[in-house]
Amino acid sequence: MRIHAAAALLPAGWVEDVRVELSESRIAGISVGVPAQADDTRVEALIPGMPNLHSHTFQRGFSGLTELRGPGKDSFWTWREVMYRFALQLNPEGVQAIAALACVEMLEAGYTRLGEFHYLHHAPDGRPYDDPAELSLRIFAAAEETGIALTHLPVFYAHGGFGGAAPNEGQRRFLHSLDAFDRLMERCEARMTRPQDRLGLAPHSLRGATPEEIRYLAAQWPDRPFHIHIAEQVKEVEDSLAHSGARPVEALLAETPVGPNWCLIHATHLTEAEITGIAQSGAVAGLCPVTEANLGDGIFPAPGFLAQGGRFGVGTDSNVAISVAQELQMLEYSQRLSLRGRNICTEAGSTGTALFNAALQGGAQALAAPQQELATGAPADLVALRDPMALSNPASLLDRWIFGSGVAVDQVWASGRHVVQDGRHPERDRIRRAASEVMRKLL
Structure with a gap:
């Protein structure tokens, strides 16, 4: 699987036009300054989980x-x-x-x-x-x-x-x-x-x-x-x-x-x-x-x-x-x-x-985890942020996510598994119903 990010937070800082290739639970490779290809999953901004x-x-x-x-x-x-x-x-x-x-x-x-x-x-x-x-x-x-x-x-x-x-x-x-x-x-x-x-x-x-x-x-x-x-x-x-x-x-x-x-x-x-x-x-x-x-x-x-x-x-x-x-x-x-x-x-x-x-x-x-970073060999723990303002300067993105409004989690990969799409876990509704039933009985 390949993900193309308009901007990504690499260990050295924000970089534009980044393709991240996943192989099972790891990042297999990172290319910088490359255009998206037809079969890439495209995201706006990519950060480590x-x-x-x-x-x-x-x-x-x-x-x-x-x-x-x-x-x-x-x-x-x-x-x-x-x-x-x-x-x-x-x-x-x-x-x-x-x-x-x-x-x-x-x-x-x-x-x-x-x-x-x-x-x-x-x-x-x-x-x-x-x-x-x-x-x-x-x-x-x-x-x-x-x-x-x-x-x-x-x-x-x-x-x-x-x-x-x-x-x-x-x-x-x-x-x-x-x-x-x-x-x-x-x-x-x-x-x-x-x-x-x-x-x-x-x-x-x-x-x-x-x-x-x-x-x-x-x-x-x-x-x-x-x-x-x-x-x-x-x-x-x-x-x-x-x-x-x-x-x-x-x-x-x-x-x-x-x-x-x-x-x-x-x-x-x-x-x-x-x-x-x-x-x-x-x-x-x-x-x-x-x-x-x-x-x-x-x-x-x-x-x-x-x-x-x-x-x-x-x-x-x-x-x-x-x-x-x-x-x-x-x-x-x-x-x-x-x-x-x-x-x-x-x-x-x-x-x-x-x-x-x-x-x-x-x-x-x-937590005795491998270092969380966007680098070859690192765990494929990735978070894509969505910016409705579509501002061109990624350097301010984390500030706007943490202290502003509008920037939100769009997609998430955990150990290479695509666990959140369009802001939602695919099993959210079923899991929420099960938990709600438990809590209603208790409370």
């Missing part, structure tokens, strides 16, 4: 349904109780149906790889399924059905608070001993069949796993994507200080082997020393700006982190909205609101291009 480094797909099921305020102060912690109630009702078929819908919407938004931070493991009563990987296999099935590449991140969750505190009833579907978690990982590894997929792991947080358990997991499953929630909420920081006298990121850096295969999700509340520590470790900061705004988490200190060479990627987390453009826009706009300036996340040139390229590189690193 974005990795989504942090998602809980089941939470797509109650997207937009937690915006009612009850008595007292509403917060992340009250939202979490709603999430627990929803999670306790889902059966395996429901998990798969909602995950498939989220995957369709991710592909239509320009994400071509899903990093699924998966902590829903057991039956509603907390007992393991006969197959301990039952719900992980439902995520595999949803990814295969829709065509999105998957980095699966089973979550180790054992405790309800710092210091190994006992979990609460709402967490009963999440919990494992270390031995049981090893068996889950082995089962997942045995059942992964697609060459584009990866298996990592994720101790939930310093609330859900102790430093000793995290060190065990890092040694038991080395050189894999290793993700952890950290410093998302002020209360989390206060609880960590009360427990050990150290802040969450401070404790993590001191007590565990944080390195380039790690992804620190949120990392919102940081001191200058913690910013430096993360940047020097080579770990990726996993930012989810739309969810962080929705939950009232806070604002990531981007300028100081980027100035020290820190790497970041973006994720959709609770899937309250699924949009590459919105995540990058919210990241930049949160900085502008906090610092009362403009074009904060770049030192020079296009802010949209700087954000896009940084998230592309950081996301690939965090």
Whole structure:
């Protein structure tokens, strides 16, 4: 298959009249400055597909349904109780149906790889399924059905608070001993069949796993994507200080082997020393700006982190909205609101291009994916953008996509599979109906 783009974002920048030849799941060749041929698939602008480094797909099921305020102060912690109630009702078929819908919407938004931070493991009563990987296999099935590449991140969750505190009833579907978690990982590894997929792991947080358990997991499953929630909420920081006298990121850096295969999700509340520590470790900061705004988490200190060479990627987390453009826009706009300036996340040139390229590189690193770029031998993960204004300068296209209006995802190829045409996944209607039926019964 050959795609001809009027403009394409190559590693060196925007180039006009580009033909990309696909062979199975890879880019077989790229020609520059050539006219379209009769059998080419023609697109306006071609960019690499974005990795989504942090998602809980089941939470797509109650997207937009937690915006009612009850008595007292509403917060992340009250939202979490709603999430627990929803999670306790889902059966395996429901998990798969909602995950498939989220995957369709991710592909239509320009994400071509899903990093699924998966902590829903057991039956509603907390007992393991006969197959301990039952719900992980439902995520595999949803990814295969829709065509999105998957980095699966089973979550180790054992405790309800710092210091190994006992979990609460709402967490009963999440919990494992270390031995049981090893068996889950082995089962997942045995059942992964697609060459584009990866298996990592994720101790939930310093609330859900102790430093000793995290060190065990890092040694038991080395050189894999290793993700952890950290410093998302002020209360989390206060609880960590009360427990050990150290802040969450401070404790993590001191007590565990944080390195380039790690992804620190949120990392919102940081001191200058913690910013430096993360940047020097080579770990990726996993930012989810739309969810962080929705939950009232806070604002990531981007300028100081980027100035020290820190790497970041973006994720959709609770899937309250699924949009590459919105995540990058919210990241930049949160900085502008906090610092009362403009074009904060770049030192020079296009802010949209700087954000896009940084998230592309950081996301690939965090998910152990090949570098996402339009180059011979790279994965055939491609996104075609449609510009109704038909402006002739492609250098402004990413800025207009992220910060303007009108530019939209037109077509998507994931691992060479043509999964979105004219803005739609071919199975969108069927998958949406199945998920809608599940959600109607639950809600």
